[in-house]
Amino acid sequence: MSLTDxxxxxxxxxxRAKEFSAVDLTMAHLHAIEALNPRLNAFITVSHAQAVDRARIADAALAAGxxxxxxxxxxxxxxLFCTEGVRTTAGSKILGPFVPPYESTVTANLLRDGAVFLGKANLDEFAMGSSNMTSAYGPVENPWKRKQDGTAVLVPGGSSGGSAAAVAARLAMGATGTDTGGSIRQPASFCGLVGVKPTYGRCSRWGVVAFASSLDHPGPFARTVRDSAILLGSMAGHDPKDSTSANVAVPDFEAACARGVKGLRIGVPKEYRSDGMPAEIDALWQQGLDWLRQAGAEIVDVSLPHTKHGLATYYIVAPAEASSNLARYDGVRFGARDGGEDLRDLYERTRAEGFGPEVRRRILIGTYVLSAGYYDAYYLKAQKIRALILKDFTDAFAGVDALLTPTAPSAxxxxxxxxxxxxxxxLNDLFTVPANLAGVPAASVPVGLDANGLPLGLQVIGKRFDEETVFAVSAALEQAAGFSALPAIRAGG
Amino acid sequence: MSLDHATIRRIASLARIRVEEHEVDNLCQELNGILGWIEQLNEVDVSGVEPLTGAANMAMAMRDDVVTDGFYPEKILTNAPERIGDFFAVPKVVE
Known part of the structure; x- marks a missing residue:
């Protein structure tokens, strides 16, 4: 077995057993990146020298026990995570020259626990997108291919498309992502990975380039549920530098994977069953419910009545927050600068030149829905519907321990x-957005392939700060599904 | 509520994003498409509902009002597109 597998x-x-060194492991991945990244474009920046240095430090630590x-x-x-001394672009031209002088809390936690960073993964610009097509650094190729049409270049999903492609193609053992409306779970589903969006407040947002602050959730990608639990355990924790970071203990997520689902009540939200849903996704959903039933869970029908309004609500709240967060890119303190006849000209040209079309669209929508005369009709209304969506989840969770739904409406x-x-x-984010609006934890688990041989995921949604049950249910699905298919493009493949 | 060209120009100005004249028509169509789709929310009855500002009704954490960080201008200025001494430099502003 190759080290990258x-x-x-x-x-x-x-x-631990000294079967190989940390330098061996890191070099195997750096070689894989060298071979495949020119094609996949999963990394914007490869930090070769820093990775080898960190691996040497890891070997010294291992030698010392x-x-x-x-x-x-x-x-x-x-x-999107600021890394000290390593360029951080957010997938945007406007941050092209930006080298953070500080480390985000989540990446600092990973470094504290000995992790080696191979580089910075590609993404949709400012995490706005579901295909990685909006990146100013070019699109990412999904390492999976259609069985019947090997020439079609597929998207890895987005916005965390580079993270997902890197882990799927064995260029990295795991990755960080962020999920504002589905940006971890949808690419996880598209690339046959486990992706976890924890509870809002579980992982600090400090040092993560902000998109929509009340919806942004850092979380992990991995190839197994257990690996994702190991990563989240390291990333999570209270951070006084993020006022929305929750001061709650981080449980042993890895241990929770082995709990099983015996006696758990799993809810099936009827509103997720839409007429347009492909038959194979519906069949896989039923299969997932059968697996959980066979493993001892009880399946219960529930209702989340405001589900269908989640997406439109999101497309008011997220652009509103983005228009405010992205006001900081003005060409004065950091990032790219253009123009300069006068200060206003500098702002307007810097921002016209630096932002791509999707980011500009969302800033303009956000500016409009927050502007005088329209605030009540759009933004305030959206906040009220958001309250109703949260209430939907609170009501449903009064009777069940977790929910099971498809992750995405397509492969x-x-x-x-x-x-x-x-x-x-x-519309890609139809099934994932509600969990962001409500702040509840959710994971995508790969459970099968469609007729084209492409991976499909199911989504497990849990109660606030009950990621443990999400991991228990996800691990049970993983075990029953025995998902072992491999992408066409991968290291050693 | 449909946006006209003047509103597009006003929003772009508020957002400090330069929009060229030839882009206005296309932007107008795109934004009206999105806002038209958002109109579906009108069918939701929100009377008596309190707005939710965050991902949950969480209480803001309080902290002591003291300086906890800072005093490294070099680090802060390291990414400045233009600086003069310990200051960020911008085109001359005359009020």
């Missing part, structure tokens, strides 16, 4: 598809 849990055991949760484990970091699509109308692209 190991899970994080296996690599941890191998490092000091192994932490992620000592020597090579990871990809979404290029991965080809580059260029769904690009003619912004709303078509937005």
């Amino acid at each position: 190991l899970t994080i849990a296996q690599a941890r055991d191998g490092l 000091e192994q932490r949760a992620l000592t020597g484990i090579p990871l990809a970091i979404k290029d 991965a699509f080809a580059q260029g598809e769904n690009m003619d109308d912004p709303i078509k692209m937005y």
Whole structure:
């Protein structure tokens, strides 16, 4: 077995047993990146020298008998997390020259636990997109191919498309992502990975380039549920520098994976069953429910009446917050600068030149819905519907322990598809957005393939701060599904 | 509520994004498409509902009002597109 095929849990055991060194493990991944990244474009920046340095430090620690949760484990970091001394672009031209003089809390936590960062993963510009097509650094290729049409270049999903492609193609053992409306779970589903959006407040947002602050959730990608639990355990924790970070203890997520689902009540929200849903996704959903039933869970019908309004609500709240957050890119303190006849000209040209079309669209929508005369009709109304969506979840969770739904309404699509109308692209997040609006934890687990041989995921949604049940249900699905298919493009493949 | 060209120009000005004349028509169509789709929310009855500002009704954490960080102008200025001494530099502003 090649080093790049190991899970994080296996690599941890191998490092402890001195079967290979942290430098061996990191070099294997750097070679894989060298071979495949020119094609996949999963990384915007590869931090070769820093990675080797960190791996040497990991080997020294291992030699001294000091192994932490992620000592020597090579990871990809979404290029939305500020990394000290390593360029952080947010997928935007406007941050092209930006080298943060500080480290985000989540990545600092990973470094504390011994992780090795291979580089910065590609993403939709400012995490706005569902296909990675809006990145100023070019699109990412999904390592999976359609069985019947090997020439079609598929998208990895988005916005964390580079993170997902890197982990799927074995260029990294795990990755960080952020999920504002589905940006971890949808690419996880498209690339056959486990992706976890924890509870709002579980992972600090400090040092993560802000998109929509009340909806942004950092979280992990991995190839197994257990690996994702190991990563989240390291990323999570209270941070006084983020006023919305929750001061609650971080449980042993890895242990929760082995709990099983016996006696759990799993809700099936009837509003997620839409007429347009492809039959194979519906069939897989039923299969997932059967697996959980066979593992001892009780399946219960529930209702989330405001589900269908989640997406439109999101497309008021998220652009509103984005228009405010992105006001900071003015060409004065950091980032790119253009123009300069006078100060106003400098602002307007810097922002016209620096932002791509989707980001500009959302800033303008956000500015409009917050502007005098329209605030009540749009923004305030959206906040009220958001309250109703949260109440939907609170009511449903009074009777069940977790919910099971499909993650995305389709498998991965080809580059260029769904690009003619912004709303078509937005519909990708139909099933994932409600959990962001309510702040509840949710994971996507790969459970099967469609007729084209492309991966499909199911989504497990849990109660606030009950990621443990999400991991328990996800692990049970993983075990029953026995998902072992591999992408066409991968290291050693 | 449909946006006209003048509103597009006003929003772009508020957002400090330069929009060229030839882009206005296309932007107008795109934004009206999105706002038209959002109109579906009109069918939701929100009377008596309190707005939710965050992901949950969480209480803001309080902290002591003291300086906890800072005093490294070099680090802060390291990404400045233009600086003069310990200051960010911008085109001359005459009020």
